Amino acid sequence: MATSDAVAARERPVATPPAASRPRPGGVLARVIRHRADYLYVLPALGVMALVIAYPVYFTVYLSFFNTPPNLALEDKIFVGLGNYGRILAAESFHEATRNTLVWTVFSTLFAFVLGFGAALALDRELFGRGVLRGTLLVPYVISAVAAAYVWRWLYHSDFGVIGALLVALGLTDGPINILDHRSRVMPALIVVNVWKEFPFAMIMMMAGLQTVPDQLLRAAQVDGASAWQRFWHVTVPHLKGVSLVTVLLLLVTNLNSFTIPWIMTGGGPAGASEIWITHVYQLAFGRIRFGLASAYSVILFVVMMAMGWIYVRALTRGEDRSPG
Amino acid sequence: MSHSGGHSEMDRRTFLAGAAGAAVAGLAGQALAQGSKTGIDAATWTPQHIASIAGTAEYDTAAECAKIVPLNHSGRLTYWYFGPTQASPQIEHELDAQFWDAFGKLYPNIKVTKQNLSYNEMLDKLRTAALGKAAPMVARLPILWGVEFAAKGQLREFGPPDVGYTADEFWPGALKSVTWKGKTYGVPTNNETMALIWNAGLFRDAGLDPESPPATWDDVVAYSRRIKEKTGKNGYGMVARVNAGNTPFRFMPQLWAYGGGALDEAEAAPTYKTIYVNNTGSRAALQASYDMYVRDKSVPISALTNTQVENQDPFIAGNLGMMIAHPAEYAVMVERARKATGDDRKTADAVVSNMRYGLMPKGTARRAVVFGGSNAHVFRPDLVDGGLDLGAAKAIIAFATGPEWSTKMAWVGSNPGNLRGFRTKWMKQRLEQIKFLNVTTSMLPYGIPFPVLPQSAEIMNIVIPNMMQNALTKKMTVAEATDDAAKKIKDLLGDL
Numbered sequence: 001m002a003t004s005d006a007v008a009a010r011e012r013p014v015a016t017p018p019a020a021s022r023p024r025p026g027g028v029l030a031r032v033i034r035h036r037a038d039y040l041y042v043l044p045a046l047g048v049m050a051l052v053i054a055y056p057v058y059f060t061v062y063l064s065f066f067n068t069p070p071n072l073a074l075e076d077k078i079f080v081g082l083g084n085y086g087r088i089l090a091a092e093s094f095h096e097a098t099r100n101t102l103v104w105t106v107f108s109t110l111f112a113f114v115l116g117f118g119a120a121l122a123l124d125r126e127l128f129g130r131g132v133l134r135g136t137l138l139v140p141y142v143i144s145a146v147a148a149a150y151v152w153r154w155l156y157h158s159d160f161g162v163i164g165a166l167l168v169a170l171g172l173t174d175g176p177i178n179i180l181d182h183r184s185r186v187m188p189a190l191i192v193v194n195v196w197k198e199f200p201f202a203m204i205m206m207m208a209g210l211q212t213v214p215d216q217l218l219r220a221a222q223v224d225g226a227s228a229w230q231r232f233w234h235v236t237v238p239h240l241k242g243v244s245l246v247t248v249l250l251l252l253v254t255n256l257n258s259f260t261i262p263w264i265m266t267g268g269g270p271a272g273a274s275e276i277w278i279t280h281v282y283q284l285a286f287g288r289i290r291f292g293l294a295s296a297y298s299v300i301l302f303v304v305m306m307a308m309g310w311i312y313v314r315a316l317t318r319g320e321d322r323s324p325g
Numbered sequence: 326m327s328h329s330g331g332h333s334e335m336d337r338r339t340f341l342a343g344a345a346g347a348a349v350a351g352l353a354g355q356a357l358a359q360g361s362k363t364g365i366d367a368a369t370w371t372p373q374h375i376a377s378i379a380g381t382a383e384y385d386t387a388a389e390c391a392k393i394v395p396l397n398h399s400g401r402l403t404y405w406y407f408g409p410t411q412a413s414p415q416i417e418h419e420l421d422a423q424f425w426d427a428f429g430k431l432y433p434n435i436k437v438t439k440q441n442l443s444y445n446e447m448l449d450k451l452r453t454a455a456l457g458k459a460a461p462m463v464a465r466l467p468i469l470w471g472v473e474f475a476a477k478g479q480l481r482e483f484g485p486p487d488v489g490y491t492a493d494e495f496w497p498g499a500l501k502s503v504t505w506k507g508k509t510y511g512v513p514t515n516n517e518t519m520a521l522i523w524n525a526g527l528f529r530d531a532g533l534d535p536e537s538p539p540a541t542w543d544d545v546v547a548y549s550r551r552i553k554e555k556t557g558k559n560g561y562g563m564v565a566r567v568n569a570g571n572t573p574f575r576f577m578p579q580l581w582a583y584g585g586g587a588l589d590e591a592e593a594a595p596t597y598k599t600i601y602v603n604n605t606g607s608r609a610a611l612q613a614s615y616d617m618y619v620r621d622k623s624v625p626i627s628a629l630t631n632t633q634v635e636n637q638d639p640f641i642a643g644n645l646g647m648m649i650a651h652p653a654e655y656a657v658m659v660e661r662a663r664k665a666t667g668d669d670r671k672t673a674d675a676v677v678s679n680m681r682y683g684l685m686p687k688g689t690a691r692r693a694v695v696f697g698g699s700n701a702h703v704f705r706p707d708l709v710d711g712g713l714d715l716g717a718a719k720a721i722i723a724f725a726t727g728p729e730w731s732t733k734m735a736w737v738g739s740n741p742g743n744l745r746g747f748r749t750k751w752m753k754q755r756l757e758q759i760k761f762l763n764v765t766t767s768m769l770p771y772g773i774p775f776p777v778l779p780q781s782a783e784i785m786n787i788v789i790p791n792m793m794q795n796a797l798t799k800k801m802t803v804a805e806a807t808d809d810a811a812k813k814i815k816d817l818l819g820d821l
Contacts, residue, residue, distance in 0.1 A: 072779050073477040074456060158627040159559075160637070181629040183798045269567050270629040272792040286449040287568055288783050289473075 117203020209243030379751030484509030513742035538683030562648030582688025682761035696772025
């Protein structure tokens with residue numbers, strides 16, 4: 001026990017060490033050698049990751065420096081250096097896709113989180129049929145995104161969609177409402193579908209988080225005369241800070257990577273109104289055979305995603321970095 | 326049926342000589358101008374001529390195939406094609422099954438692995454597969470796509486002589502679509518043109534002559550508006566979805582009719598170097614669409630997300646006045662009517678009985694239609710998953726592009742790519758059974774092939790529909806939308 005404490009103390013500096021005492025490269029190597037058995041165990045996994053992640057990443061970066069040749073043959077690609085990056089950043093389609101991506105990501109994440117949190121709070125209480133409700137609310141999450149996108153596409157259909165027919169039947173509109181074929185309505189409509197699909201995930205995460213709020217604290221606050229709102233705001237919310245951050249970050253990453261719903265429902269249309277980064281990259285690569293341009297686009301997206309990943313990992317490991325004191 | 330090769334050869338020679346003679350005789354006037362783009366002489370290929378030659382010759386498929394690949398050839402074949410879908414009439418599914426059954430009996434030692442892919446997924450999948458050296462040995466592709474793969478160097482040189490046929494047995498326009506830089510990369514399987522169909526009942530309700538289709542595209546706009554005003558139903562089945570093959574097949578005829586185009590593909594001797602998409606004709610054509618969609622609201626609002634399949638339901642329900650349709654549309658509607666029940670059945674039956682086919686409307690410059698179809702291509706051996714069995718590839722292409730199966734496989738939706746198919750008893754049977762086939766067939770001389778460029782798929786499936794969407798959503802004016810499209814095409818040509 002004493003030995004393990006000593007090792008722990010050696011490996012977890014109590015405070016930020018002075019520059020002179022920071023681990024040197026030689027130290028890292030020594031640690032790798034010391035733990036060589038551990039590294040051997042993870043070597044196969046690292047090998048697979050190198051094959052399926054590192055090589056594609058390398059090849060994407062490599063391709064991003066080339067242009068598509070006149071005959072569209074990849075083997076005849078033309079080196080253009082950073083030309084593709086310049087073209088993308090100057091293109092109006094990039095600016096439009098970026099605006100759309102921001103709207104899509106921020107609003108999808110916000111509404112999915114708020115709705116999921118609300119549902120989690122509601123289902124955290126003892127109420128009749130809680131199990132059935134919980135199962136029912138999970139349905140959108142387990143439905144295939146492809147199937148959901150097709151169903152919603154028909155629900156929204158501008159000429160014979162159920163939603164339009166319902167509005168007409170209720171006397172709210174004279175004729176079917178143009179949803180997916182309208183430039184300013186299409187994105188909100190897609191966000192509704194995405195939120196419907198994603199909020200159960202936020203709900204599960206927040207329900208798990210709510211289990212960690214100490215009951216004693218809530219009771220103590222109640223004894224001290226705290227109102228329901230005060231107990232929620234001063235006890236529950238601070239305890240959910242960590243899980244909320246992780247949930248929001250995961251939703252942000254998922255939404256930045258969204259493809260299925262916008263692609264199937266609108267293909268990025270009408271007139272680019274629902275084109276987001278990922279659908280644009282797909283269109284460039286497979287619709288227009290501009291692999292170089294699509295790769296440069298992907299690299300830009302990769303950098304953004306890596307930044308978000310870094311924040312995510314930081315958020316996850318923040319507590320672990322601190323000394324137990 | 327004659328099983329002697331000699332007899333078949335005699336028929337073939339007689340037929341080809343006759344066709345050539347007729348073609349020479351028809352070299353005059355507008356027919357010449359139209360025919361020069363596809364090689365189909367309007368003066369010869371009349372419904373009467375087609376009816377007169379149908380059933381006049383018999384061919385022995387087995388004997389013709391055996392000359393190319395011995396019937397005991399043992400091997401394997403991978404084959405991708407755009408075959409019958411759920412929206413296809415039942416007969417197409419049955420004929421597809423019969424085709425594979427017959428091929429299996431003719432070549433029992435060839436193990437076939439086939440994939441029937443939808444139009445929208447096939448192109449992406451094939452591009453990826455070819456890059457990943459996992460292409461099929463043979464692919465039957467829509468006419469627009471082959472040149473892209475040829476330009477990339479992914480196809481093996483392969484033409485009609487490789488399967489025992491001569492170039493004369495196919496329309497020049499079809500052969501042009503498989504030709505890249507003077508070399509041939511495929512064999513036409515089928516060729517067709519579309520026509521205008523209309524609901525005579527809705528025309529009557531709108532106070533229009535039920536038996537007269539709109540003669541011009543300006544009339545289409547006016548008729549569509551009148552139908553909407555008088556009946557509250559949509560007049561014309563516009564399609565403007567991006568990345569869907571249906572859009573260019575419906576909009577390009579309009580563009581060409583007004584004297585526009587993507588490039589100069591509608592001219593007698595296209596160079597594919599001059600951009601027409603923002604000329605006066607193209608703007609007039611786009612304005613006509615704008616008038617129908619934005620000004621008159623006489624077409625489905627969902628035109629921007631619809632494919633042609635989404636026009637079929639409103640049409641059979643009597644809620645759509647006119648649309649540009651495939652030769653197969655009548656069979657589709659008959660089948661839909663048969664499946665309907667109760668009051669729906671009565672409505673559907675009434676629509677079918679009121680269904681009419683007519684020539685595509687004219688524009689200020691011409692009458693035009695897309696010269697469509699499919700071609701069979703062979704992929705380069707090093708790109709084929711498991712290697713190329715050339716014998717098996719030749720066997721399937723000889724079988725599929727011969728007079729018998731190129732006719733049967735085009736039963737309701739097209740016409741035989743092999744012109745000898747027009748002389749078969751099956752062609753006669755088709756003409757007797759399929760209503761309006763003569764109308765769509767008589768549109769063939771007005772057919773205009775898409776530009777034979779590797780960028781054609783992008784221009785037709787992305788640039789042109791985007792131009793429509795930019796104007797129809799009022800993101801841009803008509804002029805701006807055409808200029809934007811012109812700039813995009815110029816960039817693409819710049820890449821060339």
